[in-house]
Amino acid sequence: MNPNISPAIILHHTDYGEADRIVTFLTPEHGRLKGFARAARKSRKRFGASLEPCAEVQLHWTARGSGNLVSLRDAELVDLHSGLRRDLETLTLAGYGCELADVLFDESGVGVEVFHLLQAFLNHLDTQGYSVEARLLLEIRMLSVAGYLPHLQHCADCSGPLPKGAVSFSAALDGSLCPDCDAGRATLKIDRMTLGTFGKIMQTPLTSFADFKLSPLSRKEGQLLLSDALRCYLHRPLRSLEFLNRFSPDETS
Numbered sequence: 366m367n368p369n370i371s372p373a374i375i376l377h378h379t380d381y382g383e384a385d386r387i388v389t390f391l392t393p394e395h396g397r398l399k400g401f402a403r404a405a406r407k408s409r410k411r412f413g414a415s416l417e418p419c420a421e422v423q424l425h426w427t428a429r430g431s432g433n434l435v436s437l438r439d440a441e442l443v444d445l446h447s448g449l450r451r452d453l454e455t456l457t458l459a460g461y462g463c464e465l466a467d468v469l470f471d472e473s474g475v476g477v478e479v480f481h482l483l484q485a486f487l488n489h490l491d492t493q494g495y496s497v498e499a500r501l502l503l504e505i506r507m508l509s510v511a512g513y514l515p516h517l518q519h520c521a522d523c524s525g526p527l528p529k530g531a532v533s534f535s536a537a538l539d540g541s542l543c544p545d546c547d548a549g550r551a552t553l554k555i556d557r558m559t560l561g562t563f564g565k566i567m568q569t570p571l572t573s574f575a576d577f578k579l580s581p582l583s584r585k586e587g588q589l590l591l592s593d594a595l596r597c598y599l600h601r602p603l604r605s606l607e608f609l610n611r612f613s614p615d616e617t618s
């Protein structure tokens with residue numbers, strides 16, 4: 366069986382049995398995969414630190430006969446991203462990014478874009494550390510790549526214009542709504558300026574994270590609307606989310 370060799374980002378691992386490990390990883394060509402790393406905990410020779418979450422590696426694997434678990438053969442470390450361990454906020458946000466990629470994507474399609482997005486996000490956090498902006502940029506782009514971006518700058522129902530000031534918003538109703546279409550159904554009010562800001566963010570390159578500075582209102586409302594959208598589409602609550610929200614309590618309450 367021919368081995369696959371591919372760049373990969375380690376998303377997550379769990380211990381299996383006495384010495385083995387099951388590793389979830391993201392690749393540009395094959396999307397998100399799970400692999401079995403035999404004796405990964407007993408012998409550090411073959412895998413070393415390269416199966417740690419958030420590490421970027423060159424991974425060698427072969428398909429297994431049945432199921433969707435591949436066999437990991439070898440891993441060369443490309444970048445451990447050790448700067449992520451500078452503080453708890455940064456490490457938690459990095460882990461959250463990996464978990465988002467894990468739950469939003471699978472082995473089908475959209476590998477390349479999400480791989481480059483997560484790679485740029487981790488590189489940014491590695492050198493610049495935690496920021497609410499980095500989190501929001503990642504969330505809105507992940508939603509967009511996954512095909513779940515809510516309507517922001519026009520009414521999700523009638524495509525009509527939105528009023529100035531507070532706009533009704535509900536991810537379950539596909540996004541922003543004009544007063545006629547809303548008719549009291551939406552749960553959130555988001556300022557049209559914030560919707561415009563996030564609309565503009567969607568025109569920037571997927572991998573650009575430096576030099577974004579949002580106003581306190583855009584940070585707060587951005588978290589409200591993106592949290593609403595993510596809740597709508599995630600199959601399960603994220604393990605890292607509650608902990609992550611402790612680092613921006615004023616903006617997620």
Ligand SMILES: [Zn+2]
Pocket residue numbers: 520521522523524525542543544545546547
């Ligand atoms: Zn409408």
